[in-house]
Amino acid sequence: MCFYVHRRTCKAGNNVVRTLLVTALIALFVTAFSIPWIKQIALALGFVDTPSKRKVHSTPVPLLGGLGIFGGAIAVMAVYFGQRGNLSILGLLGAAMIIMLVGLIDDRWELPPLIKLGGQLIAFGLAAFLGSRVDLPIPDVANYAITIVWMAVITNAINFLDNMDGLCAGVSAVACAFIVLLASLNDQYIIGPMAAATFGACLGFLRYNFKPASIFMGDAGSLFLGFLLSAMALRLRFPENVNFVTWMVPLFLLGVPLFDLSLVFVSRLRRRVNPLTTAGKDHTSHRLVRMGFTQREAVLLIYLLGCAFGLLAVFITRSDAAEGYAIGIITALCALYAIIRLEKWKA
Secondary structure: OHHHHHHHHHHHHHHHHHHHHHHHHHHHHHHHHHHHHHHHHHHHHOOEEOOOOOOOOOOOEEOOHHHHHHHHHHHHHHHHHHOOOOHHHHHHHHHHHHHHHHHHHHHHHOOOHHHHHHHHHHHHHHHHHOOOOOOOOOOHHHHHHHHHHHHHHHHHHHHHHOOOOOHHHHHHHHHHHHHHHHHHHOOOOOHHHHHHHHHHHHHHHHHHHOOOOOOOOHHHHHHHHHHHHHHHHHHOOOOOOOHHHHOOHHHHHOHHHHHHHHHHHHHHHHOOOOOOOOOOOOOHHHHHHHOOOOHHHHHHHHHHHHHHHHHHHHHHHOOOHHHHHHHHHHHHHHHHHHHHHHHHHOO
């Protein structure tokens, strides 16, 4: 009997791994195959990012790669989840489409900040209303508020991170890989395929975006990835531990964009510059380059940082309260020290 149960468990596990692998590969190939065509469309329609003092590229680059990421990820998710009729997930995909369209319009015509934020809030509200939200023992209004703030912060933190070839897509891929791992360890067969599809789409795009990039994802891609990551991290559940500890897991999974956002905000506020409407070469990646690293080395170092945060997230899921909060406090102190040191390398 035990042998039979063990065989059934192994077979189920193999099926899950196969599903995740196939999902990632299909998304990868759809995105990779579509990008050369999207380049031509971007040039024909005028979706081009021109060089400026605040940017690191020196020649015009097509700016529609986010459409390829969206197409690769959503095509697989729509087929996978459409057959299951899960209203919450279908609503999440609909909200992701709204976010992508807001970014797409902004890439072409540069929307005013309030209109851009308003479009995002519509998507966040839809996702939260249909179930992608925190579920704390507090009034529902507070749960909705926390969810919308979280989604807004992460979505725009990923958007901020799109400042160097291969950086945003690579960091997003690392976060997705750890979400796939955590979903698999905790038998969450909805979030796992969603993260796998996003992971594959990011890898397919990286083929054309790693330095020297021949296409950028634009806001359509970075806002889409940020929104999906924020929602997937929220939907993770850890039945073998308590919420008093595991609430930190999403923070660690998305530690890189949160750190970069914190660094930029602190730096710009110290310089009395509006951190929301001003762009510049004051991100973590830019400072690493000024410290002597090449752009590729800076990007790879940030990938490694994302892996370190991901490993800590996995550790937190298996920690008791004392261990979890010790790791959280030590990490926060290290991040504060890094911000102080990196602030010396501002432009």
